[in-house]
Structure formats: C-alpha cells, structure tokens
Amino acid sequence: MGTVSQRVMSAIGCAALGAGVLLSVCTPAQATPSSSGCAGGFFTFTTAELLPIGYNAEFLSAVDHNGDGVVCGRPLSPKQQEKFCASHECTVPIIMDFRDNDRGNL
Numbered sequence: 001m002g003t004v005s006q007r008v009m010s011a012i013g014c015a016a017l018g019a020g021v022l023l024s025v026c027t028p029a030q031a032t033p034s035s036s037g038c039a040g041g042f043f044t045f046t047t048a049e050l051l052p053i054g055y056n057a058e059f060l061s062a063v064d065h066n067g068d069g070v071v072c073g074r075p076l077s078p079k080q081q082e083k084f085c086a087s088h089e090c091t092v093p094i095i096m097d098f099r100d101n102d103r104g105n106l
C-alpha cells in the first residue's frame with residue numbers, strides 16, 4: 001500500500017500525466033477493488049494520514065460514512081483541479097475525488 005506520502009506523490013504523478021494522457025494509463029497499485037473496499041482506480045487512505053497534510057477534518061468525516069477511518073481517493077485531472085481551485089481555496093497537495101470505502105463499520 002505504501003506510505004501516505006508515497007501514495008499522494010503517486011497520485012500527483014498520475015494527475016500530472018493526465019495532461020494530454022488518459023488518466024487511466026496511470027492507475028494506483030490497487031487496480032482492482034482493494035481489501036479496504038475502495039473501487040478500482042482509487043487510492044486507499046486513512047483519515048488520520050490525510051489530516052496532517054491539510055485535508056479538512058469535517059470534509060473527511062462527511063466522506064467517511066461508515067466511520068472506519070478509511071476513505072478512497074482518485075486524483076482529478078489537472079484541468080479539473082485548475083477549475084476547482086479557481087473557485088475554492090486549494091491548500092492540499094492534490095485535489096481528489098473522495099468517496100467512502102464499502103467495508104468497515106457499517
């Protein structure tokens with residue numbers, strides 16, 4: 001799975017490659033649904049490892065519906081990130097599409 005910084009840097013690398021290249025060319029290590037319940041193409045993160053690098057606690061709590069402290073993130077394309085950051089304050093290393101994993105404390 002790698003450390004959070006390795007996974008965020010990998011996600012950043014994927015997003016950077018997304019410029020002019022299909023993002024699907026660069027897929028996370030877990031290309032198939034992971035044991036943590038993240039769909040293929042999503043990186044698995046714990047909320048505890050995302051908080052110190054700037055992700056919002058309220059937002060992560062809202063995403064983590066099942067309350068197991070695990071969320072799934074997929075980097076937006078550079079164009080999507082640019083558009084998002086034009087209307088939002090972007091203070092995190094990469095803007096991701098987050099959703100909850102489907103395993104855990106349901």
Ligand SMILES: [Ca+2]
Nearest residue numbers: 064068070101
């Ligand atoms: Ca969760």
